[in-house]
Amino acid sequence: MSETLPPRIVIVGAGPAGIRAAATLVEAGLHPVVIDEGQRAGGQIYRRPPAGFIRTPQQLYGSEAAKADALHSLFDRLAAEGRLTHCAASSVIAVHEGRLHVLGEGGVQVIIYDRLILATGASDRVAPVPGWQSAGVYSLGAAQIALKAQGVALGRRIVLIGSGPLLTLVGAQLVKAGADVAAVLDTSPWHQQMRGLLQLASRPFVALRGLALRARLGGRYHAGVTLERIEADGKGVTAMRWRDAGGRERLTPCDTIGMGWHLRAETHLADLVGCAFTYDEEWRQWLPKSDEVGRAGNGVYLAGDGVRLLGADGAEIAGRLAAAACLADLGHPEPSASADLRKLARVGRFARGLACAFPWPAAMVRALPDDAVVCRCENVTAGAVRENAGFGEANRVKSLSRVGMGRCQGRYCQLAAVELVAAQAGCTPDAVGRFRGQAPVRPAPIGAFLREG
């Protein structure tokens, strides 16, 4: 790297973390490249509809409208002024020795970086429920994206299942928009939710906002449910079979299910660039390691839900911190981090409260019947995973049963598969290990690679 050339800094992800990181770098006079899968910057939670849609930020983002608006206009301004380069609708599919292979509408291009900030966000953490391979079963995030980015409900009669803040939020948003939400079924019982309360009180307004949303759901909301099965016919979902907290059998007719248990960090790229991982007991998943400001070593920085599941407010702070760390490492004067670190600690306390109040349904997963599908990509069943669980190591079980080898690359089955193996092998999920990430991160048409030559 010649000293006269400015450092090439690439940010992957244009959600709250990526946008704040980009703005921090621009303020210091640098010109980052921002690669994002969306057509327009904003990320998932502040996702924007395509051009030509007319709902206001207030209608789209409710109480968070000002934050969403500020991020969108900041990014659009920096892009319009040419102070950053925005690669929209582009996926990083592989990384090799400082070179990112980026698949966009025109095929694959190679982008070289000296410093890399990963702000890859998170997706729904899902757990298999018998029947979830049926048409009409979606993630909670999907239901929210459909509403925000398209103005549609994914079905005529919707049941939401799972646990976590998104369950309540999506339910309330759908009800407000006029969708028919038949039931909102939370696997976390009230006494468990109370346990998280003390930490949730660290952000009283956010906690109260959650309660207000919950109130909007009225009698549709049930805590402490047991999910039995998603009933379906040849066309898709027909009903949700469940038991209430008192153990009574219930059958709720519906044509659509939205499911999710909080979030799962999107870590494939962190894996490919060689970040170390640790199993996080609180979040029941593997997370890449970094220092408190996001330094992961080798010129890589991590920010946002892809490294710690703190939500959008936490992601904005983490994006600033990661960019500041990057600036410091490049010898630039570093903006002061102490105020941001204090805020981040508070957001972190709140997030731990959420993790405790709305836990991953380990017992439910362990009790799955043998014929339940675990891998939705290739219909690998719980029985097939159990049969191969004797080997007790994630990647062995993966190659023998094919769980995690499908086109989603294990994003939606890995945690459940590991839970099943742990139960069978009599060890902790932590000891089972994690599926190793493989390129391509997203399936790419063969032609895309050929064009690159």
Next chain:
Amino acid sequence: MMKAGRIVRLAERDRAEVKFFLDGEIRSALAGDTVLTAMLASGQVLRKSEFGPEPRAGFCLMGACQDCWVWQDEGPRIRACSALVTEGMRLRTTVRESWP
């Protein structure tokens, strides 16, 4: 042509109409619809599963699960949740015979 579909339009209904073809049949959608929205506005599913008897209709809507693959008469396979429908688009729910 306007069959009852899976999705319900709750807002943003005043957009221009777009015509596309699905397995050779003409369908209508709105400008700014994703291929997934467009297909499910008049249908229940996107494609058949290759590994089981059940049809599929997408899952994540954020380009992560790959459950929403559909094909075109010409050109590459697309993710229905990520691509926008365009006037005259010719979509298929099954792989074209000559697909390499």
